[in-house]
Amino acid sequence: MDLRQLEYVVGVVDQGTFTAAAAALHVSQPSLSQGIARLETELGVAMFDRIGRGVRLTAAGEALVGPARQVLRDVGVVAESVRAVAGLESGTLDVVALPTLAADPLARMVGAFRRAHPDVVVRVSEPESADAVIERVRDGRAEVGLAELPLRGDDLASDALTDQELVVIMPPGDARRVVRIEDLAGVPVVATPVGTSTRRLVDEAFAAAGLEPRIAVETEQREAIVPMVVEGAGVAFVPGAIARTAAERGAAVARLEPPLRRSIGLIFRVAQLSPAARRFRELATAERL
Numbered sequence: 001m002d003l004r005q006l007e008y009v010v011g012v013v014d015q016g017t018f019t020a021a022a023a024a025l026h027v028s029q030p031s032l033s034q035g036i037a038r039l040e041t042e043l044g045v046a047m048f049d050r051i052g053r054g055v056r057l058t059a060a061g062e063a064l065v066g067p068a069r070q071v072l073r074d075v076g077v078v079a080e081s082v083r084a085v086a087g088l089e090s091g092t093l094d095v096v097a098l099p100t101l102a103a104d105p106l107a108r109m110v111g112a113f114r115r116a117h118p119d120v121v122v123r124v125s126e127p128e129s130a131d132a133v134i135e136r137v138r139d140g141r142a143e144v145g146l147a148e149l150p151l152r153g154d155d156l157a158s159d160a161l162t163d164q165e166l167v168v169i170m171p172p173g174d175a176r177r178v179v180r181i182e183d184l185a186g187v188p189v190v191a192t193p194v195g196t197s198t199r200r201l202v203d204e205a206f207a208a209a210g211l212e213p214r215i216a217v218e219t220e221q222r223e224a225i226v227p228m229v230v231e232g233a234g235v236a237f238v239p240g241a242i243a244r245t246a247a248e249r250g251a252a253v254a255r256l257e258p259p260l261r262r263s264i265g266l267i268f269r270v271a272q273l274s275p276a277a278r279r280f281r282e283l284a285t286a287e288r289l
Contacts, residue, residue, distance in 0.1 A: 003075060005039040006068040008032050009047055013065055017054055069140035070271075077274045088117040093276040096133050096142035098197050099126045099222050101264060104241035105162060106146055112283045120276050128220065130197045137267055143277040148197060149265040158265040159285045166201060166260045167243045167253055171232045174252035181209045181256065188216030188234030190225050197262070202237050205260050226251065 011021035011032070018036075022029040040046050045060035057065065093113070097106045102124065110122050125141070127133055130148055137145045137156060151158050168179055176183075191213070192199045206213045216234045219225065225236050226246045237260065238246065243253045266284050268277065 001039060001042060003072065005035050006064075006071055008035045009039070009061065010065060010068050010072060012036070012048065012055060013057065013061075066139045073140040073143070074271065077272055088275055088279060089119045091274070091276050092121045092123055093144075093274070093280060094123050094125070094142040095144055095146075095280070096125045096127065096136040097146035098130060098133055098148075099128065100198055100239050100242070101146045101164075102126050104239060105164075105264065109280070109284045113280050116283065117276070117279065128193070129195050130200075134267065137269060140269075143273060144266055144268045144280055146264060147267050149263040151265075151267060155270060156267050157270050158267045159281065160263060160265045161284060162264050163261045164239055164264050165255075166198065166237045166239060166262070167255050168235050169226065169229050169238055169243055169246040170235045170252040170254060171229060172250040172252060174254070176252070176254045178257050179254045181205050181211065184213075184235065185209075185211050186214055189213045190217040190219070190228050190234045190236040191215050192222065192225075193218055193220060198237060201260060201262060205256075 007025065008021065008027075011025045012018055015021040015024050018033055019029055022032040025032065036047060043060070046058050047061040047064065048055040049058055095106070095110070106124070110124070113120070114122060125136065127136065133145045133147045134151065134156065136142045146161075147158075149158055149160060168184070170176070189202070191202060194200075194203075202213055217228055219228075225238065226242065226249060228234070229236050229246065230249050230251050243251075247253050266281060268281065273281065
């Protein structure tokens, strides 16, 4: 087993096909296929089931891919550590965050990092669920992430950064500046799907008041929420940065009483971080947001 074979397996998982993986890794498809075949022969198990033009991980492949990502990530840390003596003049940093955290506070954090280290490329992924954010850090697809605290389990560490308050945006013309959850009983709500972080907070807030939200629109397209509210589809619960954009477009904005807040932190594996990830952490925690 060698690193290139592990890279081939992870590449096929990420790209979906042998052809796409070979292109992404800049190798010929026969070379990639032969490398995986040698790995399968060495381990005595198949990594993939071939289904039409696509592939699917076998149980053995599922068991391999997580550790393989970590090995590749750790090797990258070694290489980055060597480059660190040149002052972080190259390399990449993979960051994962909930979509509602990408604009605030992640944008400020990435901006500060890029100003300090303009030659390091930052790659940001935005899965919908908090569990997916944690899993991407856990399996090595990202080195650091922004997620709700506290974390479950002891394989990841975290730095508390800020408490984020969710507010209510309403169609234009609503004069209220403070509302209670009880005031929104029966009011149409534009929401993200069940399983997303914001939806969980909203459902919990209504449940605590002995109510159920009246979900009028459910959408995965977060950029559509503000226009829908402005057009009168309902109210929505959003972070302050999104609320400011909504207000500029004519929406009314009200604070909740009592406030609806969540604790946001930087999460990372307990294992050694790359120089880029260490620097990102330093900048993120230097000034609590």
